[in-house]
Amino acid sequence: MTLSITNQNLLASKNCQDxxxxxxxxxxxxxxxxxxEDNIVNQKLIERILRKLGYQTDTASDGIQVxxxxxxxxxxxxxxxxRMPEMDGLEATHAIRQMGIKQPYIIAMTANAMSKDREECLxxxxxxYMSKPLxxxxxxxxxxxxxxxxxQKI
Numbered sequence: 256m257t258l259s260i261t262n263q264n265l266l267a268s269k270n271c272q273d274x275x276x277x278x279x280x281x282x283x284x285x286x287x288x289x290x291x292e293d294n295i296v297n298q299k300l301i302e303r304i305l306r307k308l309g310y311q312t313d314t315a316s317d318g319i320q321v322x323x324x325x326x327x328x329x330x331x332x333x334x335x336x337x338r339m340p341e342m343d344g345l346e347a348t349h350a351i352r353q354m355g356i357k358q359p360y361i362i363a364m365t366a367n368a369m370s371k372d373r374e375e376c377l378x379x380x381x382x383x384y385m386s387k388p389l390x391x392x393x394x395x396x397x398x399x400x401x402x403x404x405x406x407q408k409i
Contacts, residue, residue, distance in 0.1 A: 280309055282309060287331050288312045289314075289334070290305075290314045292314065298314055304391050321335070322342075325354070332362065333351075333359050348379055361380065362384070
């Protein structure tokens with residue numbers, strides 16, 4: 256009988272851009288992440304996925320809270336719901352892009368899956384787009400892009 260044991264740490268590249276995905280993902284791709292989502296169920300789902308990847312996050316439930324968070328802490332990535340009360344994700348993104356801060360990688364999250372919705376998000380200053388329902392793979396792929404964006408800006 257032959258037993259084959261595979262250590263994913265040895266097989267996988269320890270580089271965020273090369274597809275390394277497990278609990279130490281956050282160690283290999285360190286990012287400060289802000290979740291901007293008004294729906295509690297969606298907040299908890301996204302927080303759980305990011306925790307499994309090793310991230311600790313902050314969460315805002317509207318665009319005004321997002322702006323309050325980013326003046327106190329540097330975020331590399333913001334997962335931004337497009338439709339929120341008080342100030343929506345598009346307005347918050349526009350305000351962030353006008354601020355004299357190191358610009359975060361902003362990922363739109365929306366239930367709208369039409370190509371015009373994606374274009375609207377990108378035209379309004381968001382860097383990436385995810386259509387709900389979100390999956391772990393979608394989030395990982397967007398975080399990899401955010402990591403690349405952030406590390407190239409250093």
